[in-house]
Amino acid sequence: MDNHVLKHHGLPENTGKILTAAFFRRDTLSVARDLLGRRLVRRDEETNRIIPCQIVETEAYTANDPACHAYGGRRGGRAETLYKAPGLAYVYLIYGMYHCLNVVTEPENVAGAVLFRAVEPILSEDEPLKTHGPGRLCKALDITRDFHNEIDLTSADSPLSLWEGEAVPDRRVAQTTRIGITKAADYPWRFYIADSAYVSVKDKKKR
DNA sequence: GTCGCGATTTGCT
């Protein structure tokens, strides 16, 4: 993307290009790993305010994963979103009060998603945003199912979009079991930037 | 229709 486009959107120089559907049309584990260091950009259309964030913690959920909402080929309801085009947002309500943001992965008609567990705001805020934890980051960035489920995260015009940012080398990446689930609790499908202060949980055994 | 629970967070003991 050209420089003037970035300027137009008011994004920092290290934001890079926007990620395309091809990035997400891959196996979910690779996408979860590769999303570390990338950018999640929140754009408020009313105030034109932009909040760029670095992605620091993710988890993978796949079709043959007992913890996945589409496990066993389940379709319909909220799970139907997981079969849609890669690069779309999957936002659902958990515990009746918190939202969780995911990006749909794999080719269309193959279920899969990556959960965003923590992001780190790039620009210093007057009041630091609480973006460590899947529920907290949605609250801090005002992400809801009603407004953001199934929006295109690969469009620069979306209220939420994903950008290249800076890839993170393996030596800075930790991989552990996922947080807060009971099914398939032994799958090491959580990834995070080991030295980030925004990671939601740090006392898990590493792999 | 009723029941139970969950990819969480917070506050109190």
Added chain:
DNA sequence: GCAAATCGCGACA
């Protein structure tokens, strides 16, 4: 360390 808050959805009647 533990329980409450709160609701969409699946399982079962």
